[in-house]
Each structure stands twice: as C-alpha cells, then as structure tokens.
Amino acid sequence: DGGITQSPKYLFRKEGQNVTLSCEQNLNHDAMYWYRQDPGQGLRLIYYSQIVNDFQKGDIAEGYSVSREKKESFPLTVTSAQKNPTAFYLCASSIYVSSTEAFFGQGTRLTVV
Amino acid sequence: DAKTTQPPSMDCAEGRAANLPCNHSTISGNEYVYWYRQIHSQGPQYIIHGLKNNETNEMASLIITEDRKSSTLILPHATLRDTAVYYCIVRAPEGGATNKLIFGTGTLLAVQP
Numbered sequence: 461d462g463g464i465t466q467s468p469k470y471l472f473r474k475e476g477q478n479v480t481l482s483c484e485q486n487l488n489h490d491a492m493y494w495y496r497q498d499p500g501q502g503l504r505l506i507y508y509s510q511i512v513n514d515f516q517k518g519d520i521a522e523g524y525s526v527s528r529e530k531k532e533s534f535p536l537t538v539t540s541a542q543k544n545p546t547a548f549y550l551c552a553s554s555i556y557v558s559s560t561e562a563f564f565g566q567g568t569r570l571t572v573v
Numbered sequence: 574d575a576k577t578t579q580p581p582s583m584d585c586a587e588g589r590a591a592n593l594p595c596n597h598s599t600i601s602g603n604e605y606v607y608w609y610r611q612i613h614s615q616g617p618q619y620i621i622h623g624l625k626n627n628e629t630n631e632m633a634s635l636i637i638t639e640d641r642k643s644s645t646l647i648l649p650h651a652t653l654r655d656t657a658v659y660y661c662i663v664r665a666p667e668g669g670a671t672n673k674l675i676f677g678t679g680t681l682l683a684v685q686p
Contacts, residue, residue: 493674495676500678501678502660502676502677502678502679503617503674503676504676505674505675548614550616550617551616552616552617552674558665560605560607560622561619561622562617562619562674563619564616564617564618565616566615566616567614567615567616569614
C-alpha cells in the first residue's frame with residue numbers, strides 16, 4: 461500500500477540528547493514537510509523540502525535539522541538546542557509544494573525527560 | 574495566506590448533519606479554501622477544497638458564499654467516527670516554496686450518540 465510512515469510512534473529521550481525521527485513515503489512525492497503540534501494547538505511548520513537535496517526552514521526551525529538525501533526519506537533531528545522538544549511531530553508529503561492535497565503520517569510523540 | 578476564524582468547538586447528534594463554519598474575510602482572489610480533519614493522536618486528513626463554486630465528494634460538501642468571505646463544511650450524516658478537529662485553511666495553489674499549509678487551532682466537533 462502507498463503511504464507515509466513515521467516511526468516510532470512513541471519516543472522517549474533524556475534531556476540533552478539528540479534524537480532523529482524517521483519519515484518515509486512511497487508515494488513518489490517531491491515535497492515533504494515536518495510539523496510540530498503541542499497540546500490544544502494547531503500544527504506549526506518546522507522544515508519542508510521541495511525536492512531531493514533541498515530543504516527550507518519553516519516557522520520554527522531553531523533547534524531542528526533535516527536532510528533529504530533520498531526522495532522517499534526526510535528524517536528530522538531534534539537537537540539539544542531545542543528548548544521544549546516534547547511534542548507530537550507530524551510528517552507530510554505532497555506531489556509538489558503547491559499541491560492541493562498533503563498526506564500525513566500518523567505522527568511520533570516525543571517525550572524528553 | 575489569509576487568516577481563518579473558526580469556533581473552537583461544536584456538538585452534533587449522530588445521524589444529523591454537521592455544519593462547520595469558517596470565516597476568511599481577507600481571502601484573495603486566487604486563494605482556495607481547504608478543509609482537513611485530525612482525529613485524536615493521528616495525522617490530519619484532507620477532506621475537500623474549493624475556489625468559488627460549491628463542491629461535494631464522498632466525505633463532505635463545501636459551501637462557499639458568493640463574496641467568498643466565509644464557507645461551511647457539511648458532513649451530511651455525522652457518525653461517532655467523525656469526532657475530530659476540523660481545520661479550515663486558505664492558500665493559493667501556486668506560489669512555489671512559500672506556499673505552505675498553515676493550520677490554525679480548528680473546530681473540535683464532538684458527535685454525540
């Protein structure tokens with residue numbers, strides 16, 4: 461089945477450690493995105509990528525890094541510089557950045573203790 | 574992107590139509606109205622979009638006022654599985670790298686048995 465997969469669903473890390481969240485899609489989409497969601501809040505854009513080997517900062521990129529070495533993969537690293545990393549992280553993809561429809565993964569809930 | 578205003582929450586009886594309003598009084602002529610929904614702890618799901626004409630698909634209907642300053646998403650026969658946060662978003666389909674989906678806080682629709 462085609463889709464977008466995030467793993468793991470739940471992730472726990474100690475404060476000060478970097479952690480990488482996985483996002484893979486087999487939809488052959490050029491554009492991929494990372495959003496962060498805090499309780500009771502909407503989604504905020506962290507990074508997005510229009511094409512392989514290219515990515516752009518979103519509204520809250522500080523403390524995060526990404527790579528786009530392959531079309532199907534867009535991993536997000538939450539670094540120790542991110543002051544409040546505990547959140548629900550969502551990955552999405554679309555055919556291209558201005559597509560009408562984006563497809564979302566099921567999310568990774570990161571808890572930093 | 575134009576801002577949207579939605580009520581924070583609504584109730585609907587199971588089997589009845591759910592009508593979710595959205596105000597977008599500053600919408601530009603080339604901006605579409607999109608609706609997504611997010612079931613608790615899952616990724617958002619695309620529902621429908623439109624420019625000026627009313628639209629219908631297997632999930633919902635979208636009614637856009639003639640002046641395009643507001644719209645209503647209609648779920649014709651709400652079920653308990655329709656309980657979710659519904660997001661109304663406006664954006665232009667073109668615009669390249671700066672054309673991102675911006676999510677607000679949406680409307681929490683609670684379908685009651």
